[in-house]
Amino acid sequence: MRLMLIRHLPTEWNEKGLLQGKRNTAIDEKSLINQKAGICHNKKILEKFKPFDCVLASELLRTQQTAKVYGFDFHAEPLLNELDFGEFEGTEKETFVQNHIDWLSHPKKLILGESLADFEHRIFQFIQCYRKYEQVLAFGHGSWIRGLISIVNYGDINQMNRINVDNNELILLEVPSFIVH
Numbered sequence: 001m002r003l004m005l006i007r008h009l010p011t012e013w014n015e016k017g018l019l020q021g022k023r024n025t026a027i028d029e030k031s032l033i034n035q036k037a038g039i040c041h042n043k044k045i046l047e048k049f050k051p052f053d054c055v056l057a058s059e060l061l062r063t064q065q066t067a068k069v070y071g072f073d074f075h076a077e078p079l080l081n082e083l084d085f086g087e088f089e090g091t092e093k094e095t096f097v098q099n100h101i102d103w104l105s106h107p108k109k110l111i112l113g114e115s116l117a118d119f120e121h122r123i124f125q126f127i128q129c130y131r132k133y134e135q136v137l138a139f140g141h142g143s144w145i146r147g148l149i150s151i152v153n154y155g156d157i158n159q160m161n162r163i164n165v166d167n168n169e170l171i172l173l174e175v176p177s178f179i180v181h
Contacts, residue, residue, distance in 0.1 A: 001130060003173045004049060004137045005145050006042065008062040009035055009069065010167040017093050020062075020141075021085035021113060027065045035168050042170040043070065046137065049172075053133035056080060063139040066168075074139065079126040082141035086113025104161050120157045123147050127179055145171065152179065 010031040013020045032039075055072045057063040058080035067074045088096050102109045108116045123144065130136050142165050150160040152175055165171065 001127075001133055001175045001177070002049070002135045003130075003148075003171075003175055004046060004052070004135070005148070005171040005173060006066065006070070006137075006139050007142055007145055007165050007167055007169050007171075008060075008066040008139060009039075011062055013090075014167055019085045019089050019091055019093050019096055021082050021089040022060070023089050024061050027062050027069075031167075032069065038168045039069065042168070045170060046070070049135060049137075052135050052137040054130070055137045055139075056130075057139040058082065058141060058144075060141070063141065067139045070139075072137065072139075077126075077138075079122050079129065080138060080140050080144060081122075083116070083119050083143040083147075084113030088112060106158055107161055108156065108158055116157060119143075120147060120151070123151055123157070124179075127151075127175060131175070131177060142167075148175075149173065152176070 009027040011020065011025045012028050013025050015028060055067065055074045056077040057067045057074040059076050059078050060081060064074065064076065097103050100110060108120060110116050145165045146160040146163045147157045149163050150157045152173060
């Protein structure tokens, strides 16, 4: 399966360095001006891969708004929802990382608003559900996309926080058919 992944456009919380998780924050309309060139560049790349077997966005507003900015109709897929940071949503990411050392090396040990083991399982469920498609376009979130990349490259999510995915970054990922949980 070929996955084209786009992390949602920036929100005010992204600009402030705050963890959003399942908070239903909207994209920052002012950021569209700064992102215009990147959006145009990504659209040109996406044109080369059309048609997509399906276009997906998480249930959260920021990914759905991003899909609309890109001009796509989409199916809302709950498996794409961002990690639930629980009580840490709205806190500074830097402060969170300093207080949770396992976040960088062994995130699967953590339990936040959801356990990271459950989060990893959700990503594997996504792979299982969509492996029958050849090309999927998904509008998603930073932790989720990093988790998927870590699974594809290393077999689990433990390397996810050593990977960087910027807002509006387009990632092409080949997901091997042998990946199972």
